[in-house]
Amino acid sequence: MIQMFDVYKVYPNKHSALTAINLHINKGDFTFLTGQSGAGKTTMINLIFCAERATKGQIVVKGINLGKIKKSRIPYLRRDIGVVFQDFKLLNSRTVFENVVFALEVTGARRAEIKRKAWQVLKLVGLQNRLDATPLELSGGEQQRIAIARAIINDPTILLADEPTGNLDSEITHDIMELFKNINNRGTTVVIATHNNTLAQQYATRHLTLERGRIINPEEQ
């Protein structure tokens, strides 16, 4: 599902964020990517959904070689990859419903389908009663649930989460992890980047550890 072959990422400021990365994440894996701050977790996530390009090496996602993908095809790839961030990235001027359906609207889905799917995902994340609230009226955990709902409304094959519980307390963190687990059980490949090792040990079926841009537990593969 996600493969990297000898991947390097050097930022324009000459900073080397990833070095000689090889990995193979299978369909249905529940993978954790851990490491200290600055280890390269975000860089790795960004490479997978084409927010950054690898400096060297090959990345293959869903059989598509990202080094060769046309710029105009990137949006279509992203419709099949949901992404969740630590800071939620919600539109605070829009309601919960509007935020969640945003991803469907830009793809030109029908109104009836949009409503049906919105209902489905909001029910899955447990927010079906807050459709008309705006994000700022909700708690952090609830906001992250909206972001997750938005990320999965397109039924993506891959769900990426970059420090999704970084702003949440431990109880809510576990709720969110259960939610990810649920989504994973429906067949979605999930990759979660976090500095929280304990969390990874508790939930991961795959666990990769980064240290200064290198994977230090390759034997896991």
Added chain:
Amino acid sequence: MLLYRLFFFVREAVQGIKNNAFIHAIAIGTITFALLTFGIFIITVINLDRIFDDWGKRMHVIVYLDGKSTEEETTAVSEAIAGLPQTGKVTYISKEEALSMLKENLQNQAGILDNLDENPLPPSLEVQLKEEHANPQSISIFVKEVKKLNNISDVDYGQEWLRKFSAFISMIKLVGTGVGGFLLLATIFIISNTIKLTIYSRRDEIEIMKLVGATNLSIQIPFFLEGITQGFLASLLSLGILYVGFKLLIYKITIDYSLYLGYVDIIFLPQKLFAALILLGIALGIFGCVFSMGRFLKV
């Protein structure tokens, strides 16, 4: 499918205009100002041209004959002129008629003419041109032909007037084009900056749109719709202002200057230019978008 997308784009555009009402008002004001200037310029030029043409129509050419020419020679000239394609009516004015006309014009100062030993005025032919040739260009061609004839001392057709007036019109056109071009660029610059501001204020939205897989085109379309709306509203506004201003001014002009205007109706924009001004407004809006977008859509 397409219809749903269109709804989405329109909703996004409306949202954008609402969220940045002030910026959009500035942009609309700018385009309106530019279009107003264009409109005033076009109306002025069109009407000056019409006045110019009308003067041509009412203008006649006076061919002064050589005072010493014989009656046969005079008839020959008269016939030659009558034979030119532009000639409508030819009237012969003898020395005596010329003098009495002058006396009439001078009215109570006519006394100064009493001391003359001899009538100094030459006989002349007053030529009225055919309607289709009664315009400045045809007149000058006609005059060139007439000047080739023998026994003519001078040809008078108010050339100084025509020359000055046509130079005046050319100058207005030149200045208008220069100012217009500058204004065009300035407007595009201002619009592109207002669009930049609205893009900037919606950068979160754009980031998320990219994240969830919106194509660059679908991100751009709402902004284009905003630009088009700006241009359209501004062109309506400027046409409205132009029309009201025109009506007020025309009332005054026709009363104060009817003498110079003759029988010319001062007209507002012809339909074609009316449409052109609206299209120009829309084009300005679109151009403003084009110049502001590119940079924001990388990645």
